[in-house]
Amino acid sequence: MLFPVGRIPMSEENPYATPETDPILATSATGPLELATPSERFFGAFMDGLVGLVVAIPLWIAFYFFGVFSSMAEMGKIGFGFTLLLTVLHFPLYMAIQWKSLKTTGQTIGKKLAKTRIVTMDGRKPEMNDLVFKRYAFVTVLSLVPVAGGVLSLVDALLVFKADRRCLHDMVAGTQVVKFPPGQVIS
Template identity: 35%
Template sequence: MQDSNPYQAPAAEVRLDQGEVLAERGTRLGAALIDGLIGLAVMTPVMWLGGYWTAVVEATQRGEQVGLGLQAIWMVIGLLVFAAIHAWPLHVGGQTWGKRLLGIRIVTLDGRPVTAARALLARYLPLQAIGGIPCIGALAVLGSLCMIFRQDRRCGHDFVAGTRVVRAR
């Protein structure tokens, strides 16, 4: 009987030309969860004070959904809040708060630190915009995230932005 699993993701520590080591998948997931919790902690009261939750409850009581226009407005607000939360750590070290806490950072393919503008506009904005499309968006985001199981551990948004995530030195 064979002990190895042919479907298991590669477990080797991948070193890059610049001596950098790719961030582990679990560490990237942990950073994303931390960023999500931070976003949730900030956006929940903003959405409550902004009347979004009231609109959702009223629409639900009528047996309807919130209109796409209102959803689009709140998606833009969410992107702006995300940018406000993470602009400084992205500018200083190519990291969101979650990546900073877990010791990983975003770099360009040639190993240079990613700029905040590139990270926000090319890495996060397209994924968030596509994710906002009903039904198809969720599938596209899932496909993008599943790409992390490639040997180079780059997700779809990494390909769009020309980035990768490495351990911080």
């Protein structure tokens, strides 16, 4: 029979079924790590967005005073070129602000406030190259792609609601975001 009649149980026969077990969590020296909740992740990302805004506003003001912004607006050329210029200047400044904290604890300013941190899938602190290029630069470049970038950025953010709570940038970097209670040892 080509199409079986009846109900198919949610098992190996249905690859689209919701997982029936909890995701396997990494462990640290102090025990298993607990995944950060979507609301904790949102709060941390929101705070990091404010840090990014603090970096961007002086750039916009500098563009205005040097005539870059006003002349581009008058010529109607604000678009991808201006966005790319702002990104090329903004990204290194933003990463410089977050660098020390990311390097020592796997936390951004927002993640510190949210009491979360980034770890590898086996619970270790990620390498800086993985964080900068696979996690942050990936999302930044993705967001620059006209139309599709906005859609992919939305999909990236919505993936936090999966059982393993890993977004697209987490999958690319091989990381996950976990709770970081006071007194926890950083491995």
